Amino acid sequence: MLDPRDLVDTDNWLISRKLFFDREVYEQELENIFARCWLYLGHESQIANPGDFISAYMGEDPVLVVRDSRGKVGAFLNTCRHRGMRVCRADAGNAAAFTCTYHGWTYGNDGKLVGVPGYKEYYYEELDMEQWGLVPVAQVESYKGLIFGTFDASAPPLREYLGDITFYLDKILDRCEGGTEIIGGVHKWTMPCNWKFPSENFLGDSYHFTVTHISAMKAQSSNMPSNIAAVRGQGFSTSPGNGHGIMIDWPNDASRPILGPPLMQQYNADIAEEMEQRLGPERANMRYSAGNVFPNVSFHVSPSIRIWHPRGPDKIEIWSWCIVDKAAPPEVKEAMRINYLRTFSAAGTFEQDDGENWSQCTESSRGIIAQRYNLNYSLGQHQERTSEEFPGQIGPRVSEHNQRYFYGRWVDLMAGTSWAEITNTITK
Amino acid sequence: MPSEAIEREVEKFLFKEARLLDDWKFHEWLELFTEDVHYWMPVRTTRYSRESKAIAVLDRAHQRVDELANEDELAIFDETKQTLNMRVARLDTGQAWAEDPKSRTRHCITNIEVEEGDNANEVQVFNNFITYRNRLETEVDIFVGRREDTLRKEDGDWKICRRKIILDQNVLLSKNMSIFL
């Protein structure tokens, strides 16, 4: 097993390029990170009715997320227990049962094996059907509409795993009565990059914005404050524990112009009072830009939520959704849908330029000479503080503060540290 | 049925459009669209057919079989004239890194069918595309699909007032969609 401490120098914040292309590192990540952490599966609104299902992935493993006939949400490895055929090949639908199209084993929407062709004639009733249901995801839980799962039965409960990032997530998930819902459809696309580059970018990279996205900002100038400092805000980065992080543009001025149409701006004003009642003044007045729940689920004010699915050391598949307040008026939802897809989907005017960076960062890490030169994660080191109002270790808005906590957690997990012993857990 | 002369006009129009895109003449390309254009490429979802026996449906009311997203759902492009202009303005900045260096594209347009439109000055045009994109050293993407265009005669010129692009991919097999289809 690789010792991750050989790859991440947490004193000087230098990180080996091996993290971003090496097969051995990647295999260990699948085992120590993706098979252990809570991973995002989907939103409850996508499977609102009994029988509704969606296909998902946990790391590279396909899973089926189903609301069973009694209304309970479950998740199962999407592979037949007989010879391994994929049990469900559709992205979404509604089913009481799934029939494997190889030899016909049939599984109920609760994962139980309910039918085996030739059970008497060919198996002579010697197969214990109870034992051969779909492999369940060890733990499945929701946090305010977001369904997560983990294959580690010993992982702490979801609420504990999320820790204080929920303080910030609530700004998205719980600011209105009724919570959130997902607009129909998923943006899925592929990218030749390591999964950590986009995760760390959404987590805490306020530094890139005015260089990478300058063309989109210029072209959209009617919606954007011309002053770049105003875009970047006077906020902070915060790492509220467990490798999660979020960027706050404006800690106490939610009325600042956002990247989006006036209707979205107006809506924020319209719900300000309700938001303050539900969340209190700090969160009502705070404006975030983006964040990441460790390891690979990011959210963005556009408004969207996405997963960076690992597909090898140098490849990912991105799944991204538009998430809106359920109670928002239709025209506001429409404005959000349009704003998100035009800026942060595969054709998004902001998104395109991000992908160019992440793919080239990955590709150029391959060279054996390049590998001798570590990457620099020291931006804004030694500037940490804490706050009375906001949970987490707080760093400057433009810094690599959140990234350092992300890789700190990465080191702990990659070293195989038990959940009880993990040190990077920070609580206010 | 539109006359053969109109069919020929439409064909020439689509070939010219493809050339403008491949030559990076985006401002001229924009002139081929009406002010009220809707340029739309919905996402697709893999679903079982109504007849499929792979699943036993629990609730028909919640079984959906159409692959294409609706207009109020997600799309890769959902553009107006103003946002197409904005996209081109972005390319003009010299800082649109995903297209700097530029993509090398070749738009091949085939299977053109021209039918009557909803209005007298409009025609409905179905056409298939194979668009090859090559970028930097070895990046290659091939986008194949169908377009359903509505062309309108405005001041003697054909213009596109609606384009629905049906890309034959579920997961977009590309790191972005930084070109136009």
Ligand code: FES
């Ligand atoms: S592989 Fe599924 S029934 Fe044989």
Ligand SMILES: [Fe+2]
């Ligand atoms: Fe970005």
